[in-house]
Amino acid sequence: MKYDSNTTEIKILGYPLKHTLSPTIQQAAIDYYNLPILFHAVSLKEDELEPQINALRNLSCHGANVTIPYKEAVIPLLDDLDITASKIGAVNTILNRKQRLIGFNTDADGFITSFSQEHLSNPENKSALIIGAGGAARAAAFALIEIGIDLIVIANRNKKRAYNLINELNSTKIKNTKISYVKIQNDILDGNTQKHNLVINATPYGMMYSSLESITPLKASNIDSNSVVFDMVYIPSKTPLLKEAEKAGAQTISGSAMLVNQGAKSFELWTGKKAPKEIMHSALNSVLYNKDK
Numbered sequence: 001m002k003y004d005s006n007t008t009e010i011k012i013l014g015y016p017l018k019h020t021l022s023p024t025i026q027q028a029a030i031d032y033y034n035l036p037i038l039f040h041a042v043s044l045k046e047d048e049l050e051p052q053i054n055a056l057r058n059l060s061c062h063g064a065n066v067t068i069p070y071k072e073a074v075i076p077l078l079d080d081l082d083i084t085a086s087k088i089g090a091v092n093t094i095l096n097r098k099q100r101l102i103g104f105n106t107d108a109d110g111f112i113t114s115f116s117q118e119h120l121s122n123p124e125n126k127s128a129l130i131i132g133a134g135g136a137a138r139a140a141a142f143a144l145i146e147i148g149i150d151l152i153v154i155a156n157r158n159k160k161r162a163y164n165l166i167n168e169l170n171s172t173k174i175k176n177t178k179i180s181y182v183k184i185q186n187d188i189l190d191g192n193t194q195k196h197n198l199v200i201n202a203t204p205y206g207m208m209y210s211s212l213e214s215i216t217p218l219k220a221s222n223i224d225s226n227s228v229v230f231d232m233v234y235i236p237s238k239t240p241l242l243k244e245a246e247k248a249g250a251q252t253i254s255g256s257a258m259l260v261n262q263g264a265k266s267f268e269l270w271t272g273k274k275a276p277k278e279i280m281h282s283a284l285n286s287v288l289y290n291k292d293k
Contacts, residue, residue: 007037007038027039062096063095065094071138075089104265111258124148127152129199131155152178196227199228220244223250234259261277
């Protein structure tokens with residue numbers, strides 16, 4: 001695609017962004033349709049967030065993805081939220097609709113569609129351990145409550161932040177899901193975590209290029225062999241947590257599935273076109289292959 005004065009843009013906003021492969025999958029989808037759009041990353045500090053959000057109102061900008069740590073902080077800067085983003089309390093996609101900024105959350109749908117039907121069968125008899133209490137954890141908890149899971153345990157280093165999330169989930173949920181808390185101490189979970197059917201990492205633990213790159217919050221001895229372990233981190237494709245899960249004999253799901261699934265929903269919001277998910281997967285896998293070498 002040749003870019004010129006007619007080229008429009010879509011951004012991803014967050015910090016840090018050295019790890020992100022959203023531009024890879026989104027540009028592949030954009031180029032598949034030969035659209036004059038450039039998708040690019042904008043790494044920004046907290047005091048730069050508001051001016052960057054206001055810049056999205058430019059007529060040449062379709063909107064943006066929002067990633068850590070701004071999925072919650074961005075909400076007061078927007079004009080409106082769709083119902084899912086409002087319930088979750090986190091935004092990962094912004095649409096510029098005639099200079100009005102609308103916040104969406106495609107993480108919840110991207111998360112739940114990354115599981116097989118078998119993984120989520122009989123949710124009323126299942127429990128989930130969610131590691132983290134930020135925007136991605138909110139989306140995961142919301143999606144699991146929506147399907148009627150019996151128990152969610154939120155694991156986080158910051159007890160206050162965890163209980164803020166728990167209280168918000170309890171105030172909005174319409175299902176009978178029970179929600180509790182377990183503390184992360186020195187980057188390791190306290191207590192017995194083997195009882196959970198689903199284990200979800202919604203933190204940067206294990207993320208390449210970060211200070212947490214070598215850390216896993218769970219060892220193999222604390223993972224049940226019958227559980228499914230889902231790591232939202234996608235670089236590397238086999239994180240320290242997923243390696244421990246494999247040692248335990250558990251099933252694993254890489255964050256690459258969620259990246260493409262949520263990204264596909266965002267692409268459709270911005271362009272009105274059906275996302276070419278196979279093209280997006282192919283572009284992602286080619287980059288991950290080189291990074292995993």
